[in-house]
Amino acid sequence: MGDGFILIEDDVLSSLLDFRQQGPMAPEAGGILIGFRRGVHLHVTHATMPGSLDRRSRFEFQRLDPIHQRTASKLWERSRETADYIGEWHTHPQVQPSPSSIDRREWGMITRAKSAPMIFAILGLQDWWIGIGQRKRLAVATQISQQ
Numbered sequence: 001m002g003d004g005f006i007l008i009e010d011d012v013l014s015s016l017l018d019f020r021q022q023g024p025m026a027p028e029a030g031g032i033l034i035g036f037r038r039g040v041h042l043h044v045t046h047a048t049m050p051g052s053l054d055r056r057s058r059f060e061f062q063r064l065d066p067i068h069q070r071t072a073s074k075l076w077e078r079s080r081e082t083a084d085y086i087g088e089w090h091t092h093p094q095v096q097p098s099p100s101s102i103d104r105r106e107w108g109m110i111t112r113a114k115s116a117p118m119i120f121a122i123l124g125l126q127d128w129w130i131g132i133g134q135r136k137r138l139a140v141a142t143q144i145s146q147q
Contacts, residue, residue: 003040004039004040004041004042004117005041005042006041006042006043006044006119006130006132006141007041007042007043007044008044009043009044009045012033012044012045012046012047015047015049016047016089016121016123017123019049019050019091019123020091020123020124020125021058021091021092021093021125022125025058026058026093027056027057027058027061028056028057028058028059028060028061028090028091028092028093029049029050029056029061029090029091030050030054030061030063030088030089030090030091031047031048031049031050031063031068031088031089031090032047032048032063032068032071032072032085032087032088032089033046033047033085033086033087033088033089033119033121034046034047034048034071034072034075034083034084034085034086035083035084035086036082036083036084036086037084037086037116037117042086042087042117042119042132044086044087044119045083046071046075046083047089048067048068048071048072050065051064051065051066051067051068052065053065053066053067058093059093061090061091063088072085084116086116086118086119087118087119087120087121088106088107088110088118088119088120088121089120089121089122089123090103090121090122090123091122091123091124092122092123092124093124093125094124094125095124095125095126095127096124096126096127096129097122097123097124097127097128097129098122098129099120099122099129099131099138103120103122104138107120107131107133107138108133108138110133111133111134111135111137111138112135114134115134115135116134117132117133117134118132118133118134119131119132119141120132120133120138
């Protein structure tokens with residue numbers, strides 16, 4: 001972990017921005033990140049959006065809808081088995097988001113199950129928190145300000 005870059009396509013960023021929790025009752029949102037591993041670099045080309053079966057509240061998002069898996073499988077097949085599940089994203093109702101203990105626990109389970117680096121992104125009201133997880137370790141990749 002450490003020498004690679006993360007490229008997130010503009011249309012993915014734009015789609016995620018639509019889910020910021022701007023209103024006082026806006027629920028958290030989330031999904032998975034899909035893309036390519038290019039050596040030490042990660043390229044995010046797609047993200048799933050919340051499905052109707054996902055659990056969403058002001059301070060919680062649980063990915064329960066099978067649409068996330070179906071989308072990943074379809075993109076994997078369409079790419080001749082090269083596009084991959086490379087991470088998770090969700091929102092927090094904070095200006096400068098940071099991972100909760102629940103986030104860290106969930107991400108720990110994911111990184112133990114995967115040998116390759118995974119991206120974890122939290123979109124806040126103003127800033128982004130992006131981390132890389134691999135083999136039980138989580139490192140902050142960057143914090144992006146959207147001012």
